[in-house]
Amino acid sequence: MSTTLSAKPSGNPPGAPEARRSPLTRLQHLLHAQATIGPAVVLLVAVIVFALLSDRFLTPGNISLIVQQVAVVGTLAVGQTIVILTAGIDLSCGAIMVLTSIVMAKVAADTGLPGVPALLLGFVVGTLCGLLNGVLVTRLKLPPFIVTLGTLNVFFALNLWYSSSATIRGTDMPKLLLWTGQTFTIGGTRITYGSIMMVLLVAAMAFALKNTAWGRHVYATGDDAEAARLSGIRTGRVLLGVYATAGLVYAVAAWILIGRIASASPQAGQLDNLDSITAVVIGGTSLFGGRGAIVGSLLGALIVGVFRNGLALAGVDVLWQTMAVGVLIIVAVSLDQWIRKVKP
Numbered sequence: 344m345s346t347t348l349s350a351k352p353s354g355n356p357p358g359a360p361e362a363r364r365s366p367l368t369r370l371q372h373l374l375h376a377q378a379t380i381g382p383a384v385v386l387l388v389a390v391i392v393f394a395l396l397s398d399r400f401l402t403p404g405n406i407s408l409i410v411q412q413v414a415v416v417g418t419l420a421v422g423q424t425i426v427i428l429t430a431g432i433d434l435s436c437g438a439i440m441v442l443t444s445i446v447m448a449k450v451a452a453d454t455g456l457p458g459v460p461a462l463l464l465g466f467v468v469g470t471l472c473g474l475l476n477g478v479l480v481t482r483l484k485l486p487p488f489i490v491t492l493g494t495l496n497v498f499f500a501l502n503l504w505y506s507s508s509a510t511i512r513g514t515d516m517p518k519l520l521l522w523t524g525q526t527f528t529i530g531g532t533r534i535t536y537g538s539i540m541m542v543l544l545v546a547a548m549a550f551a552l553k554n555t556a557w558g559r560h561v562y563a564t565g566d567d568a569e570a571a572r573l574s575g576i577r578t579g580r581v582l583l584g585v586y587a588t589a590g591l592v593y594a595v596a597a598w599i600l601i602g603r604i605a606s607a608s609p610q611a612g613q614l615d616n617l618d619s620i621t622a623v624v625i626g627g628t629s630l631f632g633g634r635g636a637i638v639g640s641l642l643g644a645l646i647v648g649v650f651r652n653g654l655a656l657a658g659v660d661v662l663w664q665t666m667a668v669g670v671l672i673i674v675a676v677s678l679d680q681w682i683r684k685v686k687p
Contacts, residue, residue: 381678382626382642389646393653400656403531409648414538415440415603415612417644418596419619420626421541421548422473422589424640427623428552429565429585430632431487435476436593437616438498441609443469444597445502447520448511448607458519466594472498473590477583495616506609513605524602537599541641544595549637561585565632621647621668625675629682646671 393400419436426433447465450456456464472494479490513521523537552558563571564578572578601607626643628635647668654664 379627379636379639379642382639382646385625386642386646386649389649389653393649393656396653397656400653403533405652405656407526407533409645409652410532410538411535411603412652413644413648414535414541415596415600416615416618416622416647417641418541418544418599419593419615420622420640420644421544421637422592422596423619423623424626424628424635424637425548425552425561425585426487426589427565427620427628427630428561428632428635429582430568430630431480431582431585432491432620432630433476433586433589434488434491434616434620435472435495435498436491436589436596436619437612437614438495438502439469439472439590439593440597440600440615441612442472442498442502442505443594444601444607444611445506445511445609447597448516448601449506451517451520452511452515456517458517461517462519462598465597466591469590469592469594469597470587471590473593474583474587476590477586480586481579481582502609506607508609510609511607513601516601516607520598520601521605522602523599524605535602537602540595540599544592545637545641548592552637557581557584562633565634567633618644618647621672625671627675630676643675 390401399405419440423433423436443465446468447461450464451458451461476487476490476494479485479494480487523540524535526533526535528534552561560571560576560578560581563574563576564581568578571581600612604611622643623635623640624630624643625646626635626639626641628639650667650671651664654667655661659667
């Protein structure tokens with residue numbers, strides 16, 4: 344007896360797999376290819392919803408307030424993003440920022456050092472703090488989480504020791520250190536120079552990541568460090584450069600912080616390290632490294648700022664505002680896990 348088997352074609356016509364993808368699968372591929380689409384949609388929806396809930400939300404004064412509040416965390420998120428792109432994390436970013444702000448302000452106030460040298464000294468301190476993190480990660484092969492958790496406490500203790508837990512007043516500092524807090528008006532909205540500095544920093548880092556060999560090496564190291572090393576990339580040097588650059592960015596955030604609060608306080612920005620991580624995660628950068636964008640982190644910072652401001656205008660208690668941000672983080676990480684499972 345002969346049996347006839349119905350043979351199935353061994354291959355699919357070009358484009359057939361694409362045609363059979365479900366809408367959900369297509370969305371998964373789109374979000375994998377364009378990490379900033381999700382945060383942009385969330386930000387747009389949040390703005391529309393809060394504008395409907397409160398007539399004051401889209402007023403020039405309130406928009407100005409949101410942008411000013413986002414400036415510090417948005418700048419920290421730039422440094423945090425390049426660290427997370429390498430599959431690391433930096434819990435010490437807020438402590439580096441505050442320590443740097445204290446060094447800038449106290450040296451200038453106590454010794455009469457002019458603004459430019461004081462600012463440059465702060466940049467050096469921030470870079471060295473980041474470099475220390477990088478050395479511990481690359482030379483001692485310690486996990487970034489443990490390293491930066493330890494240096495978080497070290498830098499915070501140095502901050503309290505050097506400042507004697509005292510705030511340095513803006514009136515005792517050179518005007519240059521306070522310059523980032525000065526404002527100009529666009530269409531009735533007051534914008535600080537610190538906010539403009541944040542946007543320029545985002546643009547510069549986005550360009551570097553996309554158009555330079557260093558940027559490609561950062562992504563490659565985060566995606567698969569061993570494969571990157573075997574392909575000739577000096578991953579240790581890349582990581583060292585990333586942490587040092589992040590430290591310099593945190594020093595810029597310190598300058599913006601001084602202008603924002605018109606002083607240098609050893610107690611300022613204690614939760615900004617967590618807020619920067621929140622902004623990066625909500626902005627679509629994968630905690631597992633190798634995928635994400637600086638612009639997404641800026642969108643993430645704006646989302647957090649919009650949510651907190653909008654909920655406050657709606658009369659929601661601070662407790663529930665914090666819960667809303669926590670839910671956003673869980674949703675963002677869950678979405679990242681789903682996107683990472685994308686199949687070609």
